[in-house]
Amino acid sequence: MKIKDRDELILLQKQVLEANLLLYNSKLALHTWGNVSSISSDRSYYVIKPSGISYEKMKYSDMVPVDLENNVLETNLNPSSDTPTHSLLYKADPRIKAIVHTHSPFAVAWAQAGKEIPALGTTHADNFYGSIPCTNSLSDEQINGQYEHNTGVVIVDHFKKNNLDFIATPAVLVKEHGPFCWSNKSADDAVKLAMTFEEVAKMALYTKIINPDQSQANLTLQKKHYNRKHGKNAYYGQKH
Amino acid sequence: MKIKDRDELILLQKQVLEANLLLYNSKLALHTWGNVSSISSDRSYYVIKPSGISYEKMKYSDMVPVDLENNVLETNLNPSSDTPTHSLLYKADPRIKAIVHTHSPFAVAWAQAGKEIPALGTTHADNFYGSIPCTNSLSDEQINGQYEHNTGVVIVDHFKKNNLDFIATPAVLVKEHGPFCWSNKSADDAVKLAMTFEEVAKMALYTKIINPDQSQANLTLQKKHYNRKHGKNAYYGQKH
Amino acid sequence: MKIKDRDELILLQKQVLEANLLLYNSKLALHTWGNVSSISSDRSYYVIKPSGISYEKMKYSDMVPVDLENNVLETNLNPSSDTPTHSLLYKADPRIKAIVHTHSPFAVAWAQAGKEIPALGTTHADNFYGSIPCTNSLSDEQINGQYEHNTGVVIVDHFKKNNLDFIATPAVLVKEHGPFCWSNKSADDAVKLAMTFEEVAKMALYTKIINPDQSQANLTLQKKHYNRKHGKNAYYGQKH
Amino acid sequence: MKIKDRDELILLQKQVLEANLLLYNSKLALHTWGNVSSISSDRSYYVIKPSGISYEKMKYSDMVPVDLENNVLETNLNPSSDTPTHSLLYKADPRIKAIVHTHSPFAVAWAQAGKEIPALGTTHADNFYGSIPCTNSLSDEQINGQYEHNTGVVIVDHFKKNNLDFIATPAVLVKEHGPFCWSNKSADDAVKLAMTFEEVAKMALYTKIINPDQSQANLTLQKKHYNRKHGKNAYYGQKH
Numbered sequence: 001m002k003i004k005d006r007d008e009l010i011l012l013q014k015q016v017l018e019a020n021l022l023l024y025n026s027k028l029a030l031h032t033w034g035n036v037s038s039i040s041s042d043r044s045y046y047v048i049k050p051s052g053i054s055y056e057k058m059k060y061s062d063m064v065p066v067d068l069e070n071n072v073l074e075t076n077l078n079p080s081s082d083t084p085t086h087s088l089l090y091k092a093d094p095r096i097k098a099i100v101h102t103h104s105p106f107a108v109a110w111a112q113a114g115k116e117i118p119a120l121g122t123t124h125a126d127n128f129y130g131s132i133p134c135t136n137s138l139s140d141e142q143i144n145g146q147y148e149h150n151t152g153v154v155i156v157d158h159f160k161k162n163n164l165d166f167i168a169t170p171a172v173l174v175k176e177h178g179p180f181c182w183s184n185k186s187a188d189d190a191v192k193l194a195m196t197f198e199e200v201a202k203m204a205l206y207t208k209i210i211n212p213d214q215s216q217a218n219l220t221l222q223k224k225h226y227n228r229k230h231g232k233n234a235y236y237g238q239k240h
Numbered sequence: 241m242k243i244k245d246r247d248e249l250i251l252l253q254k255q256v257l258e259a260n261l262l263l264y265n266s267k268l269a270l271h272t273w274g275n276v277s278s279i280s281s282d283r284s285y286y287v288i289k290p291s292g293i294s295y296e297k298m299k300y301s302d303m304v305p306v307d308l309e310n311n312v313l314e315t316n317l318n319p320s321s322d323t324p325t326h327s328l329l330y331k332a333d334p335r336i337k338a339i340v341h342t343h344s345p346f347a348v349a350w351a352q353a354g355k356e357i358p359a360l361g362t363t364h365a366d367n368f369y370g371s372i373p374c375t376n377s378l379s380d381e382q383i384n385g386q387y388e389h390n391t392g393v394v395i396v397d398h399f400k401k402n403n404l405d406f407i408a409t410p411a412v413l414v415k416e417h418g419p420f421c422w423s424n425k426s427a428d429d430a431v432k433l434a435m436t437f438e439e440v441a442k443m444a445l446y447t448k449i450i451n452p453d454q455s456q457a458n459l460t461l462q463k464k465h466y467n468r469k470h471g472k473n474a475y476y477g478q479k480h
Numbered sequence: 481m482k483i484k485d486r487d488e489l490i491l492l493q494k495q496v497l498e499a500n501l502l503l504y505n506s507k508l509a510l511h512t513w514g515n516v517s518s519i520s521s522d523r524s525y526y527v528i529k530p531s532g533i534s535y536e537k538m539k540y541s542d543m544v545p546v547d548l549e550n551n552v553l554e555t556n557l558n559p560s561s562d563t564p565t566h567s568l569l570y571k572a573d574p575r576i577k578a579i580v581h582t583h584s585p586f587a588v589a590w591a592q593a594g595k596e597i598p599a600l601g602t603t604h605a606d607n608f609y610g611s612i613p614c615t616n617s618l619s620d621e622q623i624n625g626q627y628e629h630n631t632g633v634v635i636v637d638h639f640k641k642n643n644l645d646f647i648a649t650p651a652v653l654v655k656e657h658g659p660f661c662w663s664n665k666s667a668d669d670a671v672k673l674a675m676t677f678e679e680v681a682k683m684a685l686y687t688k689i690i691n692p693d694q695s696q697a698n699l700t701l702q703k704k705h706y707n708r709k710h711g712k713n714a715y716y717g718q719k720h
Numbered sequence: 721m722k723i724k725d726r727d728e729l730i731l732l733q734k735q736v737l738e739a740n741l742l743l744y745n746s747k748l749a750l751h752t753w754g755n756v757s758s759i760s761s762d763r764s765y766y767v768i769k770p771s772g773i774s775y776e777k778m779k780y781s782d783m784v785p786v787d788l789e790n791n792v793l794e795t796n797l798n799p800s801s802d803t804p805t806h807s808l809l810y811k812a813d814p815r816i817k818a819i820v821h822t823h824s825p826f827a828v829a830w831a832q833a834g835k836e837i838p839a840l841g842t843t844h845a846d847n848f849y850g851s852i853p854c855t856n857s858l859s860d861e862q863i864n865g866q867y868e869h870n871t872g873v874v875i876v877d878h879f880k881k882n883n884l885d886f887i888a889t890p891a892v893l894v895k896e897h898g899p900f901c902w903s904n905k906s907a908d909d910a911v912k913l914a915m916t917f918e919e920v921a922k923m924a925l926y927t928k929i930i931n932p933d934q935s936q937a938n939l940t941l942q943k944k945h946y947n948r949k950h951g952k953n954a955y956y957g958q959k960h
Contacts, residue, residue, distance in 0.1 A: 105922050209929060236321050687829045694834075701897075
């Protein structure tokens, strides 16, 4: 495949670079960990961070275009090893515009404990509708097979089985691994959500220290906060 | 209403901008979260952060003047969605000059656990007389009605029912939401108190890890520390 | 009293200013909290941070000289409200050259829990011989009397009763208050010790999370580490 | 012994200086704590941080060359007091090219608790094969004898007794002391691993707060992650 709209490609590469740098500078990942991708408007390909290259040295032209079957386009660089997970998520919901994976420590801790993050207050409810779910473990077969693809399978299965909406619940913990989140707006928005994800994971852990039995916040309060930002009659922010 | 004293308006807007930036740079809130307001000397209006605008881009002229009935004055910008909570607090005690709301993580954790922060030592007692209270939940009716107004109602009711003084106890946790605090001096002072609030919440959480049963510090010690800074014969600081 | 050696006074004031700024920049205290002092070579007076002045605005000439009876010398500024505690400590051991008080959060948490910090490993043992002790509470009479003087009394009593050496154990927690530490070298050295104090308090708290029953490290190991840095045959560092 | 290849010596000194500064700037150690060394290509000597010199003032020429019998070469500076531990590790496995010791607080906490760090998720498994082990205590005889040498003895014994491979498990906790780790690549790589070590220790502690009974992650998952980065068919990163 040859990408036709060169301006959009370069724009995506620049946005994805900026978003990756924001991820790194916000300390959501050390070293070369973590990755951000963002998809083209016709959804024929997306652009993702290259694998194992230092954040300090990345240039926008290093951002790797791949199609949704994980074929690398127009470059010799390897894309992030998590690429097949991204592909599957983009295919699972056509509203997803950008995806972020981090190893931020509080979110990872919930994933390692294999627990969903309950919605304990308005900071959570402002951004995520209900708990942030935690997937099941991958089976040994799934791990030894197409592992990164199957990571996506486990996420998508969890959302289907639990009737979760990818946009209302734009985040997930992969058990014994870590957080993924996504945005229906932009790569920048997805990384900001990853920062929020980590903050909410931190607050929930602190809450558990004060009261180990704390569970969900009042559901009416959760809905109110989610809807004042994201509902039909949202009134947070400025009119555009 | 037309604001007459233009110099005071601009001064308030500049002070409120600076205080909001201090809040953000002190990491008491991410993204566009949190807000600071400060009231005019005749208490006919106050100035508050606009809703959902990034801290990095805010200018002093973006700070929104509103009257105490939540009417926006002289601008097309939306004020913070928490504006009705601020209005009610300004009406509840005429000594309050500035109000701050944050989502600082340690304070939020206590709010999410629905627990007051006990006065465990002198750092707390230097600044807050007795525990920092935590309100009851809002009822579903209060949430589905004028939610932000009712958040103020719940705070004011809690102070009345428990005979708390707004100046001796210049802070509160709204259950399942987060911290509000205020100052009888200035917006800058209120944000500094929000920093102290978070520090005290952190110290209290750490103390609970070491000794889960720790309760109030000696009351005589609490009074001594509060009064050496805030009492009639205060001797902390310089003579003015 | 008139201070004769003007060069030493200015040198002390500059050292005490620098040490106070190091304390603040190391985030051992917020706002105007915390203080550092250092004593003259003939021990006729010492220099201490003024009360309630912002760290950002302090000049070296604001550092307040006081004698060991708490009389302010040659200035109209108020010294730190903790001055009488410093005076008593300087009188308790003539080897003490500088004293630091902070509200660093991990150390404060141990003080609020009323627990000594056990020597759990070599980081502690490299710097403190045995546990960092925690004093008893002050009695109501001691609090309502000369409070800051009596804070010193409680510290000195604790060291006497427990046969502690002020140089081998250069730190203490005042119950429900916070950490004090000191140095037989300089104000700079005392602040570096306050940083170590906070680090050791943090490590001890984390250790308690992993194993709530953890007590003292092997005593032979503690002595080895203390002595390789501070003993007669110390071999850490460079020959001078 | 006279070092023949002067260019390699200077290169090692510069690399070791840079790696020590990275250690310090990454906040893995306060003050003069911690040390990094790296060995020459013929393994006749290695270069290590001098003892007790401030990181801010170190120059590359201060990095001390020592042979594997702990003899200092060509300088009057004392090497790190932990030098005999480094020597023993270099002798234990000829693939080790660089060694790092820190007092990073989360890793120290596990060492103080005397517990290995279980492999709870992929962040750990990407970098360490199986748990990060914790040694036994040194005996009183070992402490009172050649202490730093015996620290190495205890590490090497632990690896032998437990059939651990120094390259697959490039890290250890010395009980009641702290972390050591090493690299078969470079000083820079070893310090980056020390950062990962601390991050993994932090994540494991947070996980224990959420679920105190959490043990090892799925072994198949651990192997998959370790091998995709370090195995024969590794596919993480770029082809070189």
